[in-house]
Each structure stands twice: as structure tokens, then as C-alpha cells.
Amino acid sequence: xxxxxxxxxxxxxxxxxxxxxxxxxxxxxxxxxxxxxxxxxxxxxxxxxxxxxxxxxxxxxxxxxxxxxxxxxxxxxxxxxxxxxxxxxxxxxxxxxxxxxxxxxxxxxxxxxxxxxxxxxxxxxxxxxxxxxxxxxxxxxxxxxxxxxxxxxxxxxxxxxxxxxxxxxxxx
Numbered sequence: 001x002x003x004x005x006x007x008x009x010x011x012x013x014x015x016x017x018x019x020x021x022x023x024x025x026x027x028x029x030x031x032x033x034x035x036x037x038x039x040x041x042x043x044x045x046x047x048x049x050x051x052x053x054x055x056x057x058x059x060x061x062x063x064x065x066x067x068x069x070x071x072x073x074x075x076x077x078x079x080x081x082x083x084x085x086x087x088x089x090x091x092x093x094x095x096x097x098x099x100x101x102x103x104x105x106x107x108x109x110x111x112x113x114x115x116x117x118x119x120x121x122x123x124x125x126x127x128x129x130x131x132x133x134x135x136x137x138x139x140x141x142x143x144x145x146x147x148x149x150x151x152x153x154x155x156x157x158x159x160x161x162x163x164x165x166x167x168x169x170x171x172x
Contacts, residue, residue, distance in 0.1 A: 033053070035097070060128040
């Protein structure tokens, strides 16, 4: 019988902390790095661009494969997103955690949808590419909109990420 203090149907524990056991090590690392990018860009909550920056910085081979297929220079892309999302009036001293109260509604949806995507693909934990692909397939994603402005569609970003995912899967 389940305890009332357990919440096994969500990405968050009852107290609000992220259930990091649902995420692979590199995905957790990307989420932790998103905290750093939220602070560096002076936001008081973790938003989807911060998760994207964390993914670019996590060192995952699948993310590198995606960037290579896109023809993107990861450090330069990361720098551009940092500049684009710098919140001039904010503080770099924000207290942020991987806790529901510090995460935007869009990122909460991203995390939940990524868990669902991983399960649909027969995995018991979320990969960095699950997060990336879910981000690109989310309607009105601000990250996708940034790419759309330079002529790269969300469909193309998703296609390249799925190709990278197939390559990583074959290597495992």
C-alpha cells in the first residue's frame, strides 16, 4: 500500500523536490546547470531557455550529435542564448533549486512530458535528448521560436534530434 507521503505519479515528490531518479545522470546534470544559467541571466525561476542552455552545456554525446547535424557551434549557441535571455534588472543572487516552486509552469510541463516520452520509448528514465525533443515538440516553445527567427523550424530541430537519438541508441 502506498504511503500518503509518496507521489509516484509525478516528477515531483510531495514536498516539491524533483524526483531525480526519473532522469538519467546527464539529464540531471543539464537540469542542475539550468539553475546556474537562470542565475547568470538574472531570472528568479528556471525557464525553458535555461533548460536548453543546461542541455547545451551538459556534455552529452547526443546533444553534441544534434548540434553537429544542425551545424551549430555549441559554445557560441550557448553564449547567444545567454545574451538573448539576460534579464538586465534581475539579480544573480537568486536562491534556486530543482524544486517545483522555482520552476516555471512550462518547464514543469516539459519535465512531465519528457517522462511520458521516455516511457513511450521503453525507457525508465529521461535522457537529455528526451528533454530536447520534448522542448522542440511543445507548441509555442520560446526556444523553438528563437530558431524559427533564423529560419530553422521546430520540425527540423526535432528531426535532427531524433536522428541523434537513433545514433546514440545504436551505440549503446
